[in-house]
Amino acid sequence: MGEVIVVTSGKGGVGKTTTTANVGTGLAMLGNKVILIDTDIGLRNLDVVMGLENRIVYNLVDVVEGNCRLAQALIKDKKFPNLHLLPSAQTRDKSSVTPDQMKKLIEELKESFDYIILDCPAGIEQGFQNAIAGADRALVVTTPEVSAIRDADRIIGLLEANELRRSDLIVNRIRMDMVKRGDMMSIDDVVDILAINLIGAVPDDQNIVISTNQGEPLVGSDSLAGQAYMNIARRVTGEEVPLLDLSAGNGFWSKLAGVFKRNK
Amino acid sequence: MNQYVTLKWNKYGVTLVLDDKIDFETLIEAVELKFKDASRFFKDAKTAICFEGRRLSDEEEQQLIQKIEEITDLEIICIIDTDKEREEFFKHVVEDTIREKEQEKDKKEETAESGQFYRGTLRSGQILESDGDVIVLGDVNPGAKVVAARNAVILGSLTGTVYAGMNGTGSAFVVAMSMNPMQIRIGDCIARSADSGKKKDSEPKIAFVEDGNIYIEPLNKEVIEDMKFLK
Numbered sequence: 001m002g003e004v005i006v007v008t009s010g011k012g013g014v015g016k017t018t019t020t021a022n023v024g025t026g027l028a029m030l031g032n033k034v035i036l037i038d039t040d041i042g043l044r045n046l047d048v049v050m051g052l053e054n055r056i057v058y059n060l061v062d063v064v065e066g067n068c069r070l071a072q073a074l075i076k077d078k079k080f081p082n083l084h085l086l087p088s089a090q091t092r093d094k095s096s097v098t099p100d101q102m103k104k105l106i107e108e109l110k111e112s113f114d115y116i117i118l119d120c121p122a123g124i125e126q127g128f129q130n131a132i133a134g135a136d137r138a139l140v141v142t143t144p145e146v147s148a149i150r151d152a153d154r155i156i157g158l159l160e161a162n163e164l165r166r167s168d169l170i171v172n173r174i175r176m177d178m179v180k181r182g183d184m185m186s187i188d189d190v191v192d193i194l195a196i197n198l199i200g201a202v203p204d205d206q207n208i209v210i211s212t213n214q215g216e217p218l219v220g221s222d223s224l225a226g227q228a229y230m231n232i233a234r235r236v237t238g239e240e241v242p243l244l245d246l247s248a249g250n251g252f253w254s255k256l257a258g259v260f261k262r263n264k
Numbered sequence: 265m266n267q268y269v270t271l272k273w274n275k276y277g278v279t280l281v282l283d284d285k286i287d288f289e290t291l292i293e294a295v296e297l298k299f300k301d302a303s304r305f306f307k308d309a310k311t312a313i314c315f316e317g318r319r320l321s322d323e324e325e326q327q328l329i330q331k332i333e334e335i336t337d338l339e340i341i342c343i344i345d346t347d348k349e350r351e352e353f354f355k356h357v358v359e360d361t362i363r364e365k366e367q368e369k370d371k372k373e374e375t376a377e378s379g380q381f382y383r384g385t386l387r388s389g390q391i392l393e394s395d396g397d398v399i400v401l402g403d404v405n406p407g408a409k410v411v412a413a414r415n416a417v418i419l420g421s422l423t424g425t426v427y428a429g430m431n432g433t434g435s436a437f438v439v440a441m442s443m444n445p446m447q448i449r450i451g452d453c454i455a456r457s458a459d460s461g462k463k464k465d466s467e468p469k470i471a472f473v474e475d476g477n478i479y480i481e482p483l484n485k486e487v488i489e490d491m492k493f494l495k
Contacts, residue, residue: 042389044407053406054446054456078459090389090407215459 002033002113004106005236006135008159010151012122014143015172018208019229020119021049022219023139026233028083029220032114035074038088039131040121041096047087051078051215061089064101070108079216084113094126099133106134115236124158132159137166139199139236143173144185149193156196168199170232175204176247200232203246268294271302277312277344280328284318291318292331299335309337314344378414386410386424406446412436425449435473437491443469443480453478 007020020036028034038046041061047053058073063086077083089096109116118135121127132138138159142152152169159167171190178184187201205225211218219229224246231241268291270281282291313332315325329340345351379397386392386400388407398412401419408424410416413431415438422440429436429451436450443465447456450471455478468483472491481487 048406051459054459056447057454091391091409 002110002116004110004116004118004134004136005139006118006120006132006137006164007139007141008120008128008131008155009122009141009148010124010155011142011148014141014148015202015208016122016141017045017049017119018212018217019139019141019170019172019202019232020046020117021217022226022229023233023236024115024117025050025077025080025083025217026219026230027115027117027236028077028080029230030233030237031082032237033082033112034115034117035084035086035109035113037086037109037116037118039097039102039118039127041088041127042090042093043121044088044090046119047075047085048215049212050085050217052085052087053215056087059087059089060105061092061096064097064105070105094121094130097130099129102130103134124154128155128158132162132164135164137168138164139170139232140167140194140196141170141172142190142194144171144179144187144190146185149185149190152194156194168197169194170199171201173204174201174246180247198243199235200228201243201246202228202232269298271298277314279314279316281316282318282320288324288327292327295328296331296335299332302336310339310341312342312344313340385420388424404440404445415439429473438471439468439483440471441468442466443471445471448478448480450478 007016007023009016017038017040024034024036036046036050037060038044039060040046044059047056052075055075058068060073062068063070063073073086075085075087077085106116116134118131120131140152140155140159142148156167159165169191171187174187175184179186187198191198203224205223207218207221207223208225211221217229218226219233220226224244228244228246231244234241268283268286272279272281280295283294286294313329315328320328325343329343332338333340379399380394381399381401382392383401385402386404386408388405391409391411392398392400393411395413397415397417398410399417399419400410403420404410404418404422404424404426406423409427410418410424411427411430414429415436416426416428418426418438418440420440421442421444422438423444423446425447426438426440426445427449428438432451438445438448438450445457447454448471449455450473453473453476469480470483470487470491471478471480473479474491
């Protein structure tokens with residue numbers, strides 16, 4: 001039986017989709033059978049980040065409404081045959097699917113996948129309710145900003161209210177230089193406020209922008225963010241992995257890598 | 265009793281058979297006499313009237329009717345013409361008009377089927393469907409979709425999805441000023457964009473199916489002349 005993980009944040013733009021793509025791909029690289037489900041009906045993005053947009057024929061709503069078989073809507077990843085995507089519909093809205101339908105769909109997928117990762121839309125309305133309906137655990141993504149933390153706090157409360165007690169925190173877009181100057185909250189500050197288990201921290205990395213635009217998750221690459229995401233994937237499987245030293249992000253090597261990237 | 269006028273009744277009207285040898289004054293008197301005799305049977309019926317046996321001018325006809333209405337309570341609602349020539353003329357005109365109207369209707373249906381213009385850019389999540397051809401005066405962005413039973417012409421940049429030839433003939437084409445579709449489907453053939461290589465097409469191109477494959481070629485005379493299905 002597979003494990004169902006919802007990636008959520010409350011606030012938009014903190015990196016749910018990027019996290020879903022990278023952690024999902026990381027889990028697939030570790031040899032798991034993974035399916036990513038985009039539950040952001042009407043504003044789908046995961047397919048773009050995964051670079052699979054041009055393969056979409058059927059989507060989540062088609063499956064739920066019985067317009068196609070489940071297998072027809074699943075898109076196999078370009079690189080990893082054990083990684084699949086169930087894209088969301090672009091022409092519909094969140095109310096096209098109910099939490100019960102999601103539960104049923106996930107039960108079906110649990111049979112054949114090790115990890116089912118749900119990319120949750122921003123907000124706490126029906127899209128959120130759909131996404132968390134069948135989930136076993138949650139990855140709460142936040143950035144070190146008060147607004148994102150406020151929303152994350154609300155989300156954690158809602159998850160608990162919905163009997164989803166296993167929530168882990170991902171702090172995204174950390175800039176160690178700013179933390180050192182005291183201009184940004186540190187990871188510890190964020191964890192103190194939210195008081196849930198930290199499963200990983202991802203530095204602010206321009207490579208993320210590049211990888212998103214290219215439609216290829218950077219997990220497993222040499223970049224600091226890529227390593228951070230890989231570590232999160234490992235920790236999701238239960239492996240004990242020490243936290244990365246993110247301050248290296250502004251060190252000599254990354255700067256050198258940046259120079260090479262620019263010259264290409 | 266003179267027999268200058270004979271009345272023939274049926275359920276819906278009366279036919280007056282008129283003598284054409286007497287003068288009109290005498291005739292009108294005869295008619296008056298005839299109707300006076302019969303007036304108590306008529307009450308206030310609505311009736312059609314028909315004149316036979318004598319050619320009457322419009323004025324004479326009018327006079328007769330006036331007379332009849334004067335002396336009886338009949339309401340003459342129409343005059344039926346027995347003139348063959350006139351009947352032929354009427355028939356001709358009516359039939360022609362009906363035919364013309366039908367042709368016009370057919371034409372209208374045909375245009376509804378043959379094409380649809382859309383002015384504006386189709387953005388992500390928007391679908392334009394048509395029973396015939398589609399012409400988009402604008403761009404089709406990623407996430408947007410054009411579905412046409414026949415051909416699709418995008419007078420702008422095509423970076424979204426287009427389905428043409430959905431009527432199942434497989435002989436449709438797609439034209440775009442700049443052809444970079446996410447997905448393109450013609451009949452039962454589907455092609456998707458390449459995963460890498462971002463060279464952007466900016467010249468007008470045409471996509472069509474030949475031997476079960478979708479071909480995308482520059483839009484020029486040679487290609488159009490070579491296209492098998494248009495022959």
